[in-house]
Amino acid sequence: MSNFSLSSRSSGDIAVMMPKGYINDIAAECLEQENEQFLGHGMKKLVVNFSDVKFINTIGLSVFLGMMQKTLENNSILCFTNMKKDHQAIFEIAGLIKHVKVFKDEKDAFIYLDGRP
Amino acid sequence: MPFSSLKNGEFIGRQDELSALYKRVLMAEWGQAQSVVLFGHRGIGKSELLKQLFGHLFWKQDRVAPFSYTVNPALLSVAAFSKTYLIGFLCQRLAFLKKEQALLYQDGISIDGLSLLIEESEAGWAKEILDQYIQCAGDPLDSLRIALAAPHRSSLSTGMPVAVLLDDFHWIKGLRIDGVPDARLASLFQEAITHKKTPHIISGNAPELQEMPVVSGLERILVPPLGPEGASARASALLSAYEATGTVPPLLLRHLGGNPFYLGCVVAKACSKSNPDEKDFWNAYIQEIMEGQLVLSWSTVLKGFFPDLGMRRVALAIAYKIHHTAEPLSCQRIAKSFALTDDRAHDVAYNLYLAGIIRGELGVFRAEEDRVLRDVIDCLYLREVLTKSTHELTEYFLAALVPQKGHVARYDMALPMVKEAELIAAQGLEQIGKNLNLNPETIGQLQIAVIEACINAIEYSRGRGDNIYVSVIVDEDQLEVSVESAGPEFIIRETGEPFRDQEAAKGPGRGWGIKLMKRFVDEIEFEKTALGTKIVLIKKIEKSTGRKKESAISHE
Numbered sequence: 001m002s003n004f005s006l007s008s009r010s011s012g013d014i015a016v017m018m019p020k021g022y023i024n025d026i027a028a029e030c031l032e033q034e035n036e037q038f039l040g041h042g043m044k045k046l047v048v049n050f051s052d053v054k055f056i057n058t059i060g061l062s063v064f065l066g067m068m069q070k071t072l073e074n075n076s077i078l079c080f081t082n083m084k085k086d087h088q089a090i091f092e093i094a095g096l097i098k099h100v101k102v103f104k105d106e107k108d109a110f111i112y113l114d115g116r117p
Numbered sequence: 118m119p120f121s122s123l124k125n126g127e128f129i130g131r132q133d134e135l136s137a138l139y140k141r142v143l144m145a146e147w148g149q150a151q152s153v154v155l156f157g158h159r160g161i162g163k164s165e166l167l168k169q170l171f172g173h174l175f176w177k178q179d180r181v182a183p184f185s186y187t188v189n190p191a192l193l194s195v196a197a198f199s200k201t202y203l204i205g206f207l208c209q210r211l212a213f214l215k216k217e218q219a220l221l222y223q224d225g226i227s228i229d230g231l232s233l234l235i236e237e238s239e240a241g242w243a244k245e246i247l248d249q250y251i252q253c254a255g256d257p258l259d260s261l262r263i264a265l266a267a268p269h270r271s272s273l274s275t276g277m278p279v280a281v282l283l284d285d286f287h288w289i290k291g292l293r294i295d296g297v298p299d300a301r302l303a304s305l306f307q308e309a310i311t312h313k314k315t316p317h318i319i320s321g322n323a324p325e326l327q328e329m330p331v332v333s334g335l336e337r338i339l340v341p342p343l344g345p346e347g348a349s350a351r352a353s354a355l356l357s358a359y360e361a362t363g364t365v366p367p368l369l370l371r372h373l374g375g376n377p378f379y380l381g382c383v384v385a386k387a388c389s390k391s392n393p394d395e396k397d398f399w400n401a402y403i404q405e406i407m408e409g410q411l412v413l414s415w416s417t418v419l420k421g422f423f424p425d426l427g428m429r430r431v432a433l434a435i436a437y438k439i440h441h442t443a444e445p446l447s448c449q450r451i452a453k454s455f456a457l458t459d460d461r462a463h464d465v466a467y468n469l470y471l472a473g474i475i476r477g478e479l480g481v482f483r484a485e486e487d488r489v490l491r492d493v494i495d496c497l498y499l500r501e502v503l504t505k506s507t508h509e510l511t512e513y514f515l516a517a518l519v520p521q522k523g524h525v526a527r528y529d530m531a532l533p534m535v536k537e538a539e540l541i542a543a544q545g546l547e548q549i550g551k552n553l554n555l556n557p558e559t560i561g562q563l564q565i566a567v568i569e570a571c572i573n574a575i576e577y578s579r580g581r582g583d584n585i586y587v588s589v590i591v592d593e594d595q596l597e598v599s600v601e602s603a604g605p606e607f608i609i610r611e612t613g614e615p616f617r618d619q620e621a622a623k624g625p626g627r628g629w630g631i632k633l634m635k636r637f638v639d640e641i642e643f644e645k646t647a648l649g650t651k652i653v654l655i656k657k658i659e660k661s662t663g664r665k666k667e668s669a670i671s672h673e
Contacts, residue, residue, distance in 0.1 A: 003537060022540060055543065057568050058629040086561055086637070093632050 006030055010038070014045040014113050016106065020052035028063030035067050044076040045113045049106055051082035061094050068099045077101065077116060079109040119171045119185035119209065119221055119282075128169055129354050130347025130377075131162060134340060138170050142316055145278035146180045150316035154332050156323045157340035158487060159418070159473050160378025163320040166340060167282045170318065174280055175213060181278045182213045184268055188288040188321075195257040195294050195302065203250055203264040204231055210271055210279070211238050242274035257294050258305075265305055268315045278314040286332070287325035303331045310335070324471050342375030352380055359388035366395045369402060372488050372518070379489050382411040399519045406492045407500075407510055415474075415493045422472040423465075430502055431455060432465050436474050437498040439466075440491045445481035492518070506644045508599075508653060526553075528589040532571070534578070539571035542587045546598065549589055555596070555658055562637040563656045567598050569630040570652045574602035578649060586648075595639075596656045603649040 004027035008017045015038040019031055031048070038046060071078040079101045080091075091097040103109040128135075144150040155163045167185065174183035184206050192198055205224055211234065212220035226234070228251065235243045246267050253259035268279035292302035310317040310331075319332055326332055343351060352365040365384065373379040386409055387393040387401035405411040423429040435455060439446055452462035470477035474494070476485055484491065492514065499505040499513065530545060532538040543564040550560035567587070574585040582603030590597040634641055640655035 003540060022537065024537065055540075055565065055568055057539075057572055058633060059572065061629060084561075086558075086565060089636060090565070090633060093636055094629050 004030070006034060008034055008038075010043065011110075013043060014047060014110060015043040016047045016049060018049045018052060021054055023053055023056040023060040025057075025059040025063060028060035028067075032063055032067045032070075036070065039070065039074050039076060044074065045079075045116065046071060046076060047079045047081060047106060047109050047113075049081050050084070050087055053084075053087060056087055056090055058090075058094070061090060061096070064091075065094070065096060068096060072099065077113065079103055079113065081106050081109045119175075119183075120168060128165065129351045130343040130375075131166055131169070131340075134166060134338075135169050135173065138166070138318065138338070139173050142170070142174065142280040142318065143178065143181055145280060145314050145316050148278075148313045150278070150280075150313055151336060152310040152317040152319065153336045153338050154326055155318065155320040155340050156326070156337050158342070158376065158485070159322070160376045160414070161340050161342060162377045163340050164284050165377065167284050167318065167320055170280075171282055175218075179213075181280050182210055182271075183280050183282060184209050185282045185284070187284040188286055190285075190288045190291065193288065193291045193293055193298070194296075195261050195292055198292060199250075199257070199260040199264040200228075203246070203267055204228075206264070206267050206271075206279075207231060207235065207243050207247065211235070211240060211243065214238065214240065242271055245274070246270055261292075261302070261305055265309045269309060269312045272312070272314045278316075281309070281315055281317040283317055283319045283321075285321050286319045287321035287329065289331075290325070290329055300329075303329060306331050322471075322473060324473050324477075328471070343377060343380075344375060345370070348373070348375045348380060351377060352384060355381060355384040356388065359384065361388040361391055361393060363387070363393045363398070365398055369398055372402075374487055374489060376487075376489065378414070379405075379411060382409055385410075396519075399515075403511060403514045403518070406489065406496050406514065407507065411489070412493050412496060415490065416497065418472050419474070419497070422468045428465065431457070432469055433494070433498045433502055435462075435465055436469055436494045437502075439469075439475050439482055440484040440494050442484075445478065445483040447481050451482070506651070508642060508644045508651065526591045528591075530587040530589075531584045532587060533584055534575045534582075538575065538585070539568045542567050542571050542598075542600075545587075546589060549591065553591060559596075559656060559658060563596060563598065563654065566634040566637040566641075566654050566656075567600065569634050570598070570600040570654060573630055573652065574600050574650070578602035581649065594658060596658060597653060598656075599651050599653045601648055601651040 003022040004024070005020045006017060006027075007020070008015065010016070017031060017034055019027065021027070023031070035046060068078060078099070081103045082105055083091075083102060088097065088102065091100075101109070101112065103112065141153070142150055155166065157163050164187075171183045171185045174181060186202060186205050188198075189201070192201055201224065204226060208220050208223040208226065208231070212218065215238065220234075223231075223234070228247070232244070232247060235247060246263065250260060250263045253263060268281050272278050289303045289306070290300045291298045293299060294302070306317075309315065310319075319326070319335070342348075348370050349365075352370060356363060356365075365380075365387075369383070370380075373383065382405045383398065383402045386405050387398045389401075390397050393401070419429060419432065423432045435451055438451075438454060448459055448463040448466055451457070451466055452459045455462065457465070466475065466482045467477065469475045470482060474485065474490065475482045496510060496514070499510055505513070528545065528549060530542060532541055546564050546567055547560055549555075550557065571585060571587065578585065585600060585602040588599045588601075634652070634654060638654045639657045640653075642653040642655075644651040644653065
């Protein structure tokens with residue numbers, strides 16, 4: 001049984017991805033593929049909800065880096081929500097936090113994204 | 118230096134021995150004093166006892182002149198020994214005559230300088246001895262005889278008996294003429310030590326003295342270990358001298374076996390803190406047996422008897438076996454265990470016996486009853502022969518020696534190098550945290566660090582071993598997780614940064630693991646071990662509630 005699962009949904013022009021469990025290299029690639037699919041469908045507002053994420057390792061973190069770069073190349077906006085303090089610290093250590101918008105929850109992210117083209 | 122360097126009040130627990138020796142020596146006044154040999158383990162205080170005796174004789178009476186001489190292994194040519202012995206005696210004798218302490222420190226004076234000194238002192242007897250020595254200077258044996266007989270001759274001339282206090286006397290067997298050691302030269306002391314107006318108090322390495330014919334007929338006085346009260350009082354005096362408070366734990370005090378040298382080393386190390394507590398004393402002891410004066414002293418002895426590195430390793434292994442075997446071992450059994458010839462096994466065992474590391478009795482060898490020595494042997498063997506790391510040694514001795522607290526627990530896991538094995542360690546840690554009611558945030562941070570440590574271990578040991586080994590040690594105030602694997606070292610110790618693959622290190626995400634571990638734990642250590650590499654992660658928790666003092670994140 002896998003220690004990771006991913007669910008996603010879209011609401012208008014906003015896509016929400018909800019990873020669950022342990023984000024390692026395989027999980028992060030899965031997330032990256034999902035992200036690319038949304039980008040491929042023209043979605044430019046992306047949200048990753050971390051509420052069910054238990055652990056992120058640094059190999060998984062490096063895949064996030066690629067995901068962020070593609071989002072930036074597409075002139076899209078990537079938002080992270082519901083991050084635990086420690087998860088946020090992990091992204092800070094990697095210097096990745098500056099490339100994303102971090103919100104307390106999806107509601108705050110939606111308010112921010114609704115005002116964007 | 119003939120006088121003790123101890124301050125007043127620091128020489129504790131030996132008053133009875135000092136008093137008995139003092140009275141014995143004063144019997145020389147009536148021509149009834151006999152020479153004796155002081156016996157006792159290394160560090161037990163024989164040399165200090167001689168120094169204290171010299172001080173008493175020099176300052177507290179004027180009936181018996183004291184002469185103190187410590188045999189120097191660097192001055193064993195008969196010519197050099199005779200000269201220093203004679204000059205030392207004449208200077209000290211004149212110093213006693215004039216009660217002039219400065220004359221005690223004229224060891225380096227020339228023969229001409231000494232002649233002038235003697236003339237100024239109007240000591241005709243001394244002039245006669247020196248003149249005779251000068252006349253015989255070309256004959257080393259005659260020079261030696263004159264030097265050794267000088268105390269007795271002065272006694273005959275002046276009527277003043279002389280107490281000759283000889284330390285490190287075992288070196289005498291190395292006396293040499295023309296560079297060739299000749300143990301028979303020591304027999305020239307035979308006559309001098311029989312005179313009852315010049316009693317010789319001889320000390321040195323007990324096993325070697327025991328094997329020297331010249332002293333084998335002398336009465337032996339055992340210098341025993343300090344008793345519990347004496348050891349405790351000596352410890353208190355040492356702590357006062359360091360202006361430190363605290364008490365040496367009774368268990369440690371017993372472990373030190375009443376040996377003043379051991380006690381002095383441990384207290385000195387512990388007093389690097391002004392108020393050492395129980396843990397500090399135990400840590401000081403472990404540091405001493407691993408890298409302090411205490412282990413250095415025994416290492417020097419071992420090197421002296423086994424200058425060849427290969428033989429020293431064999432000797433260590435044999436000493437380790439003897440110290441961990443209940444029954445005495447014969448040379449044949451030692452030879453069989455270590456694939457040596459009987460002769461070689463005997464040579465090694467006999468030298469270990471002479472070094473004072475084991476006891477030799479009726480053809481068999483057994484451990485010395487010295488727990489500190491056993492710890493030193495363990496330490497040297499584990500480090501030098503089994504190449505255990507400092508961390509492993511510390512853990513070993515902490516577990517073996519320090520009284521375990523009720524809350525200490527240890528969990529060991531062997532994880533196969535399969536996908537997501539690191540989660541087993543992380544989830545195990547979570548359960549340990551729940552069982553011990555530890556702060557989930559503390560555990561969460563430690564889990565992140567442990568996952569990274571495991572990933573590193575798996576990544577760098579691939580193809581070198583089947584498992585990685587995770588140990589969790591829960592102490593009253595900290596959690597320690599070690600992750601050991603067969604991989605090569607992957608960090609530069611000084612910087613804590615990865616170095617193994619410079620190109621890969623430049624790639625995205627490389628080096629984050631170390632930073633992340635450092636961020637989420639209070640201490641991190643990287644060690645080279647016998648297996649490969651070990652990462653040790655330490656996270657502080659509060660004693661009373663098991664909750665962490667402060668979030669690592671809140672420091673940022």
